Amino acid sequence: MDLTDGDAVVRITAFDPDLSLTHPAGPAAPRILVTTRPAPPVPQGPMRVQPVRHLRQVAGAKHTGLFDSLHLRRAAQLDGFDDVLFHGDELGISEGATWNVGFFDGRQVVWPRAEHLPGVTEALLTGVHDHCVSRTVTLYQLPFMEAAFATNAAVGVRPISAIGSVPFATDHPILSELRDRYAEIAAEQPH
Template sequence: MKTFVSEGATWNIGFFDGQQVVWPNAEVLTGVTMRLLHQVHEATSLGPVNLSDLPRMEAAFATNTAIGVRAITAINEVEFPDVHPILETLRKEYEEIPAEAV
């Protein structure tokens, strides 16, 4: 049985496969941070992410407007680093998005 990863209760999840950021192509509420990062990070794709795909991912992260980009260090028995260059890149890209005047 395939089990797909989609999102958390108050955050979106993303992965880095070594080449690009992969956002799960699932029924999710697209968060503001996820949408903005998808717009500014060029190497991005949408695709199904199965639990069996996790060992080939180099990094996992959560996004929401309160935290920006936060490392996810484990999903079940699969561990991910809490420090990875993609996390710093995404944080920097997110922080550089110009604010909108209200």
């Protein structure tokens, strides 16, 4: 892909083609793989997500082990949803297949406190919005939330119209506010 064609999503993966599956503690000589794809249009429309009991392996680390996440995303799409949202019993809601989830409870932005991959967009929004908290969010609490949204570096802030059968307003003012604040964050200049 010619990067002069427009915006792109760039993924940089460190890997070691010589690392043995039978002896992963052997000497490592990592290499870098750079892949690109066209960036999706922003803003993206609302999505309906299916809650599924699941926790990504080594959830706090970004890795290429996405088989479970993409398999569950596919199953959700075959069920008529756009994507999947992971949750556990006592752990509550954690994250989407490739995105973080946030809520607005009428007073503050709520980031679920569960094992998940801490997202860059989540961190940036927390840094520019004065009223953010992290706490456990369960499926039973969803009807008490005013808005739900997905975040990741490729799409910024994307409204969630429903989690399972629980609907959310996709025109809630908090969504515009978060998108605006995210857009105002100065981009880092290449070195």
